[in-house]
Amino acid sequence: MRGVFHKVPLYWGLAILLFMLLFPFVNDTRSTLILLTQIFIFAIFAMSFDILLGYTGIVSFGHCMFFGIGAYSTALIFNKLDATLPNFLLGLGIGILLSALVSYIIGLLSLRLKSHFYAMLTLAVSQLFLVLAEKWRGLTHGGDGFTFSVPDIFKDRTSFYYITLFSVAAVFILLKLFTESSTGKVLKAISQNEYRAEALGYKSLHYKLIASVTAGVAASFSGALYAVSLRFINTNVFSIEVTLDALLMTMIGGIGTLAGAIAGAGIIEFLRHYLSELAMTYPIFERWTIILGFLYIVVLLGFPSGLAGFIKKFTLKKRRKEKRKREVERAA
């Protein structure tokens, strides 16, 4: 376990976890808990996207398909079968298997392509899933969607809050282990210079496939939680906006750091919540997406490493300054 927290400020992580564990005792208003639950779910999704974008350097514009596959698998199981916990695990398992399969096939066919082609192809395939969900009305009820009931433990806001909190923590630790493993190091090498990694004898396609299946499985998990949190599903889970969310969260939080993805999810969901509340008084905020779009562009042009990169740079500078001060003192 030491390896996990090797570089992360361990105490900070534990402090935040503790704070979040105690939070429902301090403030248990429904809307706050729902907002935080939503943040946790999207944090998992953003982390899964970051495995692709930040750690491997793959740009996928179709990540919503795994989110949607996970969401629909769980929703359909609850729709056809009883709302019990084993059935949730069944739906989750089906979603994860399907996502792994789909990401494997797509990766095998297209990960050899150059970045633009891969981005475009994933976008097109995700649109294909959207069309499939819209046309297969017998199963999905198309754009109208359907509601379903969930086990009691998911209905209670506080217990669901804890479930999602533990899920984030578990996914964070697992993905951290993954990125710190030897496979993760190869991925990092591929993101920096694919040709060099290949020349050193690492088959980049093989490693990229591992990354894409891992990301697909994690995204599917977050999709399943999302469906359960809403107790309703429609074809929106396959829309390009879901992919854009992941993109915004990882970019604003800082790519290449899992903590950044979580922070990004928090920032975006918070902004969304407050901006849509503002929209009730000032109708101009009704289209808050454009504000996020501008923010995204500004971050991309001005702070390409996001919030996490900004903090890292700041602390590094501070540390360097302190070091220099100490050296000056010693010299004196």
Added chain:
Amino acid sequence: MEVFINLLVNGVSTGLLIFLLAAGLTLIFGLMSVLNFAHGGLFVWGAFSGAWIFKETNSFLLAIAGAIAIGMALGWVLERFLIRPVYGNHVRQLLITLGGMLVLSESIKILWGPNPIRVNLPGWLEGSYQFDGIIIIKYRVFVIVVGLLLYLALWLLLSRTQIGLMIRAGVLDKEMVQALGINVKGLFTFVFLLGAALAALGGALLAPYSGVVFAEMGMQYAILAFIVVIIGGMGSLQGSALASLIVGVAGAFMAYYMPDLSLALNMLLLAIVLLVKPTGLLGEKGSAV
């Protein structure tokens, strides 16, 4: 027979509209290897501004001219402020042009509201021609004629003029052209504006054709244009024209006989081309692998 001819006309006219979008994409890619995800945003801006000007002034020609002007202005902003700063970095180009797309299509919703807008045909293009019981809608013929003329104009521009020569040389070997003292960046701006104008024109022509415009349309047509550009071969104008016709006609027939599978067909075409000939039908440069 009547159905066949009608579907063919539909397919060719849709194909030519897609070509207007794909032509800009393929030239921009060929010259600077920039894949512009915001291209669909210019297209949808062309559609909305064209429809709006037409409604206000009742002049279709003015609407087209206005749409092109707005498309070029937006294209200039995109090129200057989004694409130039990240030039040479593919991943950031992809990310930032997608952001541009988001802003363009959201601003449509702010200006014209989130609901689809109905668009009427201009009076002089309403109605249809009739030959031996075969009915052909006038506006589709108009789109085909305009599309073919534009293809011809682009072809002449590329093959007969000085600037066309520079563009073709730039597509083949950018560094060499630069070494010969030609301002490739300026050339790129020109091509980008040309592409933006074509995209906006395509949008303005599409609006009365489909009768209704909506903000999400940009992404839908952009995806079709991407598919066309890959099938035809990146950087090849002829390839794009050929692939546009294939996608348009195949789409029209599929939409009639198996409507649920029309997008799947395009994906299938794309997958086959990528697996069998990754450079596309007529492309030589810019292989996908």
